[in-house]
Amino acid sequence: MKRTIKIHAADNVAVALVPLSAGETVEGVVLKEDIKQGHKFSLVDIAINENVIKYGDPIGHATQNIGCGCHVHVHNVKTNLSDVLEYSYRPQLVETKKDGHRTFMGYLRKNGDAGIRNEIWIIPTVGCVNSVVKKIEAKAQHLVGGSVEAVVAFNHPYGCSQMGDDQDNTRQVLADLIVHPNAGGVVVLGLGCENSNIAEVKKHLPENLDTERVRFVVAQEHEDEIEECLKHVYELAELMKQDKREEISASKLIIGMKCGGSDGLSGITANPTVGRFSDLLIECGGTTILTEVPEMFGAETLLMNRCETTELFDKTVHLINDFKQYFMDHNQTIYENPSPGNKEGGITTLEDKSLGCTQKSGAANVQGVLAYGERVSVPGLNLLSAPGNDLVASTALAASGCQMVLFTTGRGTPFATAVPTLKIASNTALYEKKKKWIDFNAGRAVEDLSIDECGEDLFQLVLDTASGKKAKSEEDGYHDIAIFKQGVTL
Numbered sequence: 001m002k003r004t005i006k007i008h009a010a011d012n013v014a015v016a017l018v019p020l021s022a023g024e025t026v027e028g029v030v031l032k033e034d035i036k037q038g039h040k041f042s043l044v045d046i047a048i049n050e051n052v053i054k055y056g057d058p059i060g061h062a063t064q065n066i067g068c069g070c071h072v073h074v075h076n077v078k079t080n081l082s083d084v085l086e087y088s089y090r091p092q093l094v095e096t097k098k099d100g101h102r103t104f105m106g107y108l109r110k111n112g113d114a115g116i117r118n119e120i121w122i123i124p125t126v127g128c129v130n131s132v133v134k135k136i137e138a139k140a141q142h143l144v145g146g147s148v149e150a151v152v153a154f155n156h157p158y159g160c161s162q163m164g165d166d167q168d169n170t171r172q173v174l175a176d177l178i179v180h181p182n183a184g185g186v187v188v189l190g191l192g193c194e195n196s197n198i199a200e201v202k203k204h205l206p207e208n209l210d211t212e213r214v215r216f217v218v219a220q221e222h223e224d225e226i227e228e229c230l231k232h233v234y235e236l237a238e239l240m241k242q243d244k245r246e247e248i249s250a251s252k253l254i255i256g257m258k259c260g261g262s263d264g265l266s267g268i269t270a271n272p273t274v275g276r277f278s279d280l281l282i283e284c285g286g287t288t289i290l291t292e293v294p295e296m297f298g299a300e301t302l303l304m305n306r307c308e309t310t311e312l313f314d315k316t317v318h319l320i321n322d323f324k325q326y327f328m329d330h331n332q333t334i335y336e337n338p339s340p341g342n343k344e345g346g347i348t349t350l351e352d353k354s355l356g357c358t359q360k361s362g363a364a365n366v367q368g369v370l371a372y373g374e375r376v377s378v379p380g381l382n383l384l385s386a387p388g389n390d391l392v393a394s395t396a397l398a399a400s401g402c403q404m405v406l407f408t409t410g411r412g413t414p415f416a417t418a419v420p421t422l423k424i425a426s427n428t429a430l431y432e433k434k435k436k437w438i439d440f441n442a443g444r445a446v447e448d449l450s451i452d453e454c455g456e457d458l459f460q461l462v463l464d465t466a467s468g469k470k471a472k473s474e475e476d477g478y479h480d481i482a483i484f485k486q487g488v489t490l
Helices: 127-139 164-178 198-202 225-242 270-283 300-304 310-329 340-344 350-361 390-399 428-433 442-446 451-466
Strands: 013-016 040-042 051-054 057-062 103-108 119-124 150-153 183-190 214-218 246-249 254-259 287-290 366-370 380-384 404-409 421-425
Touching: 013 051, 057 350, 103 451, 119 127, 119 164, 119 225, 127 150, 127 183, 127 225, 164 183, 164 198, 164 390, 183 198, 183 225, 198 214, 214 225, 254 270, 254 350, 254 390, 270 287, 270 350, 270 380, 270 404, 270 421, 270 442, 270 451, 287 350, 300 310, 300 350, 310 366, 390 404, 404 451, 421 428, 421 442, 421 451, 428 442, 442 451
Parallel strands: 119 150, 119 183, 183 214, 254 287, 254 404, 287 380, 366 380, 404 421
Antiparallel strands: 013 040, 051 057, 103 246
């Protein structure tokens, strides 16, 4: 196993893949300090105000003279980033092969979409009926089995006392979930007096809605809203008996890419592994979606220059600058993003984090840029407007049409969103410690496998999961959503 890695030839730091001790000679330098796993050390003397280079790009500048072999981290490095910027389009495009052919066993829906699960979803239009939908979920668990793979209620606190775009976003995300192909049947429960009532939500639904599989109930119109909803749940379960998995091209797959609880190895193992998977799926004609806009700051030009057209470049500029403006409108610092856990794991600045995060996008050209709540329509690599928050961003991916989310992590998390959420560990220690959480060990990319080999293995796991293999979070029954709150509450 390698003990250190210099990621790019231009780098003036290297990363410890295992804990290192002062006095050791690694990468041709003698360490002056102990270096924890995932943390950086200098390969040369770095003068005050000189850029620290990792991934071949600056991740900040030295705030003091840093001697060769010293620990390089938050105590001696500061971000170079500033506020809203102007950008120039300098295309760096690649030719994507389209010769891959892989399949999975899934559910083909009437509108041509493909589902990887056949579940009954109970969706409240407003938080006032959250307890009601949870009761319905509990009473319907005996239906699970055979063609009904789960019965799940998705609580959220919104749907009323919102204004403008904030309320419209809630309606759009709920509508996106109502038509999600992983649901073989949906019951939508409204209270009746809320702002985002069923009539308003319906305005966001497509004209070709499968009304046989989507049912609407207004609680205030029925003596017993639970019994009314259960009646529809039983009818949906009966209809779903006809649903069978069939062989479907991987070109129908839409996979979301997200990271959380990152460490210094995330950008070296797990994220590049997902990037390789992304390229492989796109070669098969499939779609991947990258989100977490604040975690593109500092690496945004790499994505902008991979945009297929000038129009997409302009959309990406707005994607970035609009999110920066959102921060500034709320008097928040744009670049104070790495969490305490990130820093403990070796991530120093937002550039350091972003350059690692964007490894998930692979090498493909950007084919689409999506607003929050917008459903994907163009195959290939898409960028989606959503924050870095794990559950909010993952829900946004599901709402945009992702049947599955790949979630890389260096520290681990048990959560899952509305769709199967595969956890990909950046290091073997986490994989061994949290096998109930983690589905895939990308730590092997610095042990006994290449990134290409890890990417192939991950692709097979995705196909297996799409064909019915449960994610670890599914085995534990975890399903949650979180809608992006952007406005005032009345």
